[in-house]
Amino acid sequence: VGEDSAEFELSKQKISSWVYFTGILGVVLYVLNVVWIDNSTGFGKSFIDSVSSISDSPEIVMLSLTLIFAIVHSGLASLRDKGEELIGERAFRVLFAGVSLPLAVSTIVYFINHRYDGVQLWQLNSIAGIHELIWISNFISFFFLYPSTFNLLEVAAVDKPKMHLWETGIMRITRHPQLVGQVIWCLAHTLWIGNSVAVAASVGLIGHHLFGAWNGDRRLAIRYGEAFEVVKNRTSIIPFAAILDGRQKLPEDYYKEFIRLPYLSITALTLGAYFLHPIMQAASYRLHW
Numbered sequence: 001v002g003e004d005s006a007e008f009e010l011s012k013q014k015i016s017s018w019v020y021f022t023g024i025l026g027v028v029l030y031v032l033n034v035v036w037i038d039n040s041t042g043f044g045k046s047f048i049d050s051v052s053s054i055s056d057s058p059e060i061v062m063l064s065l066t067l068i069f070a071i072v073h074s075g076l077a078s079l080r081d082k083g084e085e086l087i088g089e090r091a092f093r094v095l096f097a098g099v100s101l102p103l104a105v106s107t108i109v110y111f112i113n114h115r116y117d118g119v120q121l122w123q124l125n126s127i128a129g130i131h132e133l134i135w136i137s138n139f140i141s142f143f144f145l146y147p148s149t150f151n152l153l154e155v156a157a158v159d160k161p162k163m164h165l166w167e168t169g170i171m172r173i174t175r176h177p178q179l180v181g182q183v184i185w186c187l188a189h190t191l192w193i194g195n196s197v198a199v200a201a202s203v204g205l206i207g208h209h210l211f212g213a214w215n216g217d218r219r220l221a222i223r224y225g226e227a228f229e230v231v232k233n234r235t236s237i238i239p240f241a242a243i244l245d246g247r248q249k250l251p252e253d254y255y256k257e258f259i260r261l262p263y264l265s266i267t268a269l270t271l272g273a274y275f276l277h278p279i280m281q282a283a284s285y286r287l288h289w
Contacts, residue, residue: 002167002231006150006262017158024156036102039287044106048289058117059200065110066204069103074208074215076100090157111201112284118196125192137188142270143263144170144181150262165224167231169257172248175235176213182206213237
């Protein structure tokens with residue numbers, strides 16, 4: 001009923017499409033830097049300063065930034081059907097990304113810069129094995145936080161964006177992998193940092209993704225009707241629940257659904273993100289947000 005997720009056939013790829021994708025990515029990053037990130041030309045610092053004026057509490061500011069992003073991101077997602085009717089799939093995707101991306105960058109940068117502010121609630125870093133536990137948890141979280149990597153050409157509006165009804169791969173484990181991945185990521189980072197700012201960030205992010213799971217099911221039900229109900233009945237939000245109660249029947253060659261380029265790319269990007277943490281932190285510090 002649903003689509004085969006993470007399917008990637010090299011023979012079906014067009015070099016021109018990936019050239020366009022690279023060009024669009026470069027333009028987007030340049031515009032984002034000039035219009036939002038660069039403190040001398042962009043509005044990012046002014047936005048952070050405005051939100052920070054609400055309270056001297058970094059926890060409240062962190063929650064406020066997350067709430068603003070959540071309202072805009074989920075709000076635009078809810079308007080997707082109407083928006084695509086009015087301006088088309090590609091134009092709406094550009095609008096969606098153009099508004100969401102700067103807010104996401106601001107929220108991430110603020111978290112990096114203020115993650116050690118607030119009240120220290122616990123300190124577990126010196127416990128043997130805790131670093132390894134956090135590392136493994138974060139690594140696993142990115143295999144759930146993957147959905148947009150399946151259709152990068154659609155994300156950049158090179159291909160016409162679609163609302164997909166995935167059913168294979170990690171969808172057999174959970175129907176909302178991004179929610180599960182975000183929960184794992186938040187729990188791991190909160191356990192490691194152990195302060196009130198990390199708790200505030202996690203509460204905001206998990207709350208947003210819980211709403212996103214409900215909203216996503218609602219939108220898929222509207223778009224696909226009975227087909228979504230079939231997929232919903234044989235999948236679960238809680239990881240492995242549908243498998244354990246027999247609603248999800250795994251094929252014998254289930255593992256082959258993961259031996260695909262998107263998952264290999266996730267592995268490489270996750271490892272790269274870990275080793276690039278110092279660079280990410282240094283770049284955030286220079287913004288003084």
